[in-house]
Amino acid sequence: MGLKVPVIILVHSIEHFLEEPQAQVALDNPRIQFLTLSGHVMSELVARVGKARMDRIDVVEPCLWSVDDPKPASGTPRRVAIPGAISLRTRDYPGLIRAVAENRKAFEGYRFVLGSGGEDREAIEAETKAKGLEPWFEYLPLSGDQVAQDVYMDSLRRSQVMLSLIPDDFEKYQTLKITSAVPTSVGFAVPLIMDRWSVACYRAPLIGADHGLRASLDRLLSLTEDELQAHRAALIAYRRERLALNGQALARLAARVV
Template structure:
């Protein structure tokens, strides 16, 4: 069987390897991605190989480019189309015009609710919706009064290829994703490491913070870290020409990580309700122990250390981990990842018969 994966925006290409793995063996898969993804962060598939996948990067500026994309997808003759981000009206109309079965990945339920064609395709049965965590499925069921309870799948985006070995020279605590003060509590991080804080304990434990993204607030954070005398404790991954961190640098740092700090502020209730933070599947994908506040831990139900909500409490919890407890948590995280990959495949296999397809 054949599957065509479409990622036509400039972000979220990192979930494509998980979608390919969820299909399982026996599939011929081609993916068409917006070339903005590669221009911004490099080629993720050079770092996370998917042997059954053929990748096509395309500039998607203007109507002729979309017509060429339509022709190429239809010429591939897929049995199913997987829309890796399925929540905006223009793309939904394009997908509708292909007249093929669709697995549509919804990242943000509220955005999808504003796209009439998304609703039409789901209600008609042409689209089986996929979300990225169980709590998002629960929110979908609440918002639809359970109308699609048996047709919503979950694919946990934890396939990041091979894990690595921690850096033997220091304990690297990764903060993944873009540097955006709305989505991450960077102010709390600076306060936690500042005067009277955990800076000395970090140094004594041989721990450093790795900031792994670009983003609108990175330059300010870098200045504030330097001005606060924290440049030895807070390190920044190098930026590419686009102002973003390229995948080779990003994944290398995560593979050398000792733990991961999601840095989710209390104000980001949406991450605990109708969408996900990518930090948590990233930790799972790389087998990195992570620390979560109790609310977030109860929502995601993944292996973690729990702490009070403050960044200082989260860092303290990580620094107090013994090596034995760290290694036990790492093994539990890797086991959770293996189970998640199996669940992903079972979820997709459950949805396919709705299109008259059966996974091998």
């Protein structure tokens, strides 16, 4: 791998990176440094490539969605954003639909916003309509096969809380990569509910819940406005701190290769 300039590689997915034919060549070249998007991803990458390479690896958390501090929204009905593409592989939409259908009264005053396109959007949207759940579920309009970026971002910004919906059999977001839900929560200061393992993996001030979707939904229903306001303030403070640490991490790696 002949290099005319120093290189910093962003590793989004450890699995995909290590499958690349040139990965070992990059790891063996001291002029190449590596960025990951969360502490748990850095930890796993170091475990796989060896401690001798740890000084060439650092973390930059993607939480800069605007220059100024975010201005999170309160209000009712509570908009519950589910970030990311609508995929049954990475989100437990059937479990959510089933829970709401079985206890509609408990979820009065809540609106689950599915703000993306995705391979399973048509099927999920059809199922909620078939069950008469339109008052509880909102789908942003498509532009082609995706939701326009500005529409998607504005919807996230106006949400009161976020739900990750990671299914029990999908563990890559706690080991090999990040879920977009976390940087979105930090970037917009919208509180995010995740299970205890996920809370332990990510540094951000998340709302912890016990194992399973039912526990996350119970936590959602128990949240007071005072709790949400406290979490919003914590997210704003964390974002400020993280932006400074991001700059320090990038500067450290850059100094190694100049």
